[in-house]
Amino acid sequence: MPDILTISGSPSARSRTSALVRHVGGLLAEERHDVRHVAVRDLPPEALLAGNAAHPAIREVIEAIDRADALVIGTPVYKAAYSGLLKTLLDLLPQFALAGKTVLPLATGGSTAHVLAIDYALRPVLTSLGTDNVLRGWFVLDKHVSAEAEGAAVVAAEAADGVTETVARLVDGLAATSPEASTAGPGAAATARGGLARAV
Template sequence: MAKATIINGSPTPGSRLTAVISLAEELLIKEGFEVQHVNVGELPPGDLIHTKFESEAIVKANALVAGADAVIVASPVYKASYTGVLKTFLDLVPEKGLAGKVILPLFIGGSLAHLLAIDYSLKPVLSVLGARHILGGVYTVDSQVVRTEEGGFEITEELVGRVKDNVKELAEETKIRIHYASLSE
């Protein structure tokens, strides 16, 4: 079974990003993936700030990334970039820790003004970590994920379609890589 790890770079539990991540997870499960999560906002702050590579929590989080065939990197956009807490975690991912994995960025921001944040702020860092197969990603704006009176979220049909298309691409690319890897064994 293919494995995916979702890295949630939001420092805020229950944010709109959570709804997009839940949708992506649901779609991955339908594609036959086992899904794990790294919620960087729940990692020990001292371990992140002081780059404690040997921390039990960091070792466990990195093991989830290492064991994945595909990785979704999700973050809200603050000041034209992904969150600082996500950056502190990515600083702890081993060199070449994303090599051989298919990567799908999922970003949410307040406006379209930061549409290129995935390309200009995240992709260079992912490349340094060995990622060579980074999909285009999904950038959405807050208005496409609306809080309901019941406390849930309603995602626009357009955004659901884009997430479906991107998760489908992630699944297909990952399955192809797994297939070719099995042939070379």
């Protein structure tokens, strides 16, 4: 199974974005993907702000990105763009760090007026890092996600189907490019989608 790295770019200690990203990671783990989570806010701020890619904690994240087959990148929307915290990490990555990887962008915000931030702000940066496969991302209103004390997410019914379908696109995309795709049979993707529909 492909390795997936989920990244939360929220600076908040109790973050709806992080909860959503972890929720998506949980759905992927249920599909038996190897999922690891990184919260950018937990990385050393001095290394991020100084652009110190040699710092052990930063180097570990860069190596995790290099090993991953796919990434789920989540961000709150501030001032019609992705978070500055996420930008500090993206700026530290090698020029083609995302080459050959599938990337699913997620965003949260207080108003649907911010929905285009994924395509007009985040997608170009991800593409500039070498990936040709940025999936159609998904925007979730803040009011449709709540973060529990342990960091788990409760996704409201209004958003749950969209999140499920978004994760299913990632699962389908990875299945189509995996070495096992030719032997899995045409029903493999549908089976994955069915499992995800039951999970949310």
